[in-house]
Amino acid sequence: METSTAKPPAEKKIGPAPETIRLQPTRGFSRVLAPSELWRYRDLAGQIALRDITVRYRQTLLGGAWAILQPLGFMVVFSLFFGNLAGVASNGLPYPLFSLAALVPWTFFANALLLGSDSLVANSALVSKIYFPRIFMPAGIVVAGFVDLLISLVILIAIVLIWGLVPTIAILTVPLLVAIAAAAALGTASALSAINVRFRDVRYIVPFGIQLWLFATPVVYPSSLLGEPWQTISAINPMVGVVEGFRWATLGSGAPPWDLIGISAVSACVLFVAGLAYFDRVERRFADFV
């Protein structure tokens, strides 16, 4: 027998003594927002984001081009109907640019919401068989969306340059605007994904809700159309600040809409915190329902 030559179990030299985790019923807030837990699973977070990026356009003919085809398609349709036929005002900008600058962040937000809210249910096999911080599922979708956003942003700037406009220094605010959109998207998508685990109604509400949200956001029209005080109040919708900010940052037109951006940033933070808090409260029961 070979067992006689087998070495005794080697002493593990790596790492500190294993820690003890107590598993017990919890109440209130406990898990998602525990940074140590997220850090422990950082490799998985990366792998999930990588998977979502890799898988998104696998076995598609056009691949990453879809990232820009969607906003470009909407731009053409909107320009035709709202710009040309209905003659919607566009702050003196060429209507195609006016709408594309809004559609780029909007598409990022809408896709994050649509895919993110379905992420837990779509991965139900994982959720019911493996432990990991569940927030990685909606978060992975949002992170994967950055790649699309980057592609479409590059195309947007190229089109702006071809059109003969030169973006100003204001373009440096784009990361801030993206952060606002991402916070709002993650907060909303994680809450919706959690509700989706219990109630599949979410699947029907979300696509419909996104349509409504599009028209509640100044994508096809300028927010100045609302007039005060409604313009300022409308910035409670975080995408108002993001969309108007994007126009100013990439097209270099008009005064900086700091008031809109400020209000939207606050409201995005509220959505982010509230969404994650709700997610955290119900996370412990996902595996029982999904």
Next chain:
Amino acid sequence: MSTAIHTDGLGKRYRLGLHKRGYGTLREALSESLRRKGPDESDYDGPDFLWALKDLSITIESGEVVGLIGHNGAGKSTLLKLLSRITEPTEGYADVTGRVGSLLEVGTGFHPELTGRENIYLNGSILGMRRSEIRARFDEIVEFAEIERFLDTPVKRYSSGMSVRLAFAVAAHLEPEILLVDEVLAVGDAAFQRKSLGKMTEVASQGRTVVFVSHNLAIIQALCQRGILMERGEAVADGPVKQTIDRYLGSLERAASDDLLERTDRDRRGYRDTMLRRVEIRDDSGGPPDVVVSGQAVTIAVEVTEPVPSLECRLTIADSLGQPLTTMDSEISAPIDHRATGPGTRLECQLSSLPLLPGRYRLDVLLKAGRQIQDGLQGAGFFEVQPGVIDGRPVPPSGADGDVVLPHAWRLPA
């Protein structure tokens, strides 16, 4: 020796209505919450709730290899789910010391669109491995899975055997301090199963803590030193694995001799429009039921509660440790089969000559109707085979190996 797992009064309650349907709709929940404020504490013991695990207090030292034994629905898988943090206990607590790797199903986390290579990284990190660890063991995993040529092929183009091999290979190269394994060795072909079992034996001998669930008692007996028998969410026996298995087999046989309708370990997938009432095996010598003779014509009779249209039955004969020997399935029909024109609650399976060596055997029954599983019971019956004669040849031949004897004839030189 230090403690790896300690549970105290651990319990998990499921709400049956919701659990069964999987999910409710918003409208149902709203109308429900209007009607009443939610269940009272006293309702929790009522018929709407099920304690899948109740008041479980066990201690497992590090380095122990423990087998969980029990019927379907005894709470084995629930315990593993709690220990691996997939779901939270309803009461009590469990202290778990060390990194936990759980293998509750082979291939969870595989993404069909990703290649074998990408899936190894994804699945490895899902199972709790560091990226660097996966890289270090990558070649070993690929070699174990025997998929070198298909590393860059999407997993959706793999044969089922290939993806199962890959999944097991990733999981088997985990190096957690505590490994929880649920019924994952029954994958792949026989050669791969042997290889997997060898790997598990290796893992078990490396001083790691392993908690193991399997219906295959032979594997449990080979791998584990300690066995815990669970019944209806409680641990009813705990000790050396051989002793626990014997106790389980005893309880199985007692349950088989009782009214089968009282059994609670039925197949969870069953629709139960009709249920298994009784199983009996007799040979045509007119002796007592459940004692038969090798080589005799034998009838296995199954009685169900309700007549349902197009009832089908699958019988599996297993040895007393649960290792399946053969399966007879009425869905695969032959001209010699006979279906009555009227409804009924009794069906029979006839064997012209029983090809089993003397010993004790177990009968598992699965009932289907219209492609749906109706009911199923493992260990629905037990029977004793006594020495006999097949084609004039005495059974058993002295020093026989195995469980089966085939009718055969020799042609020999002078």
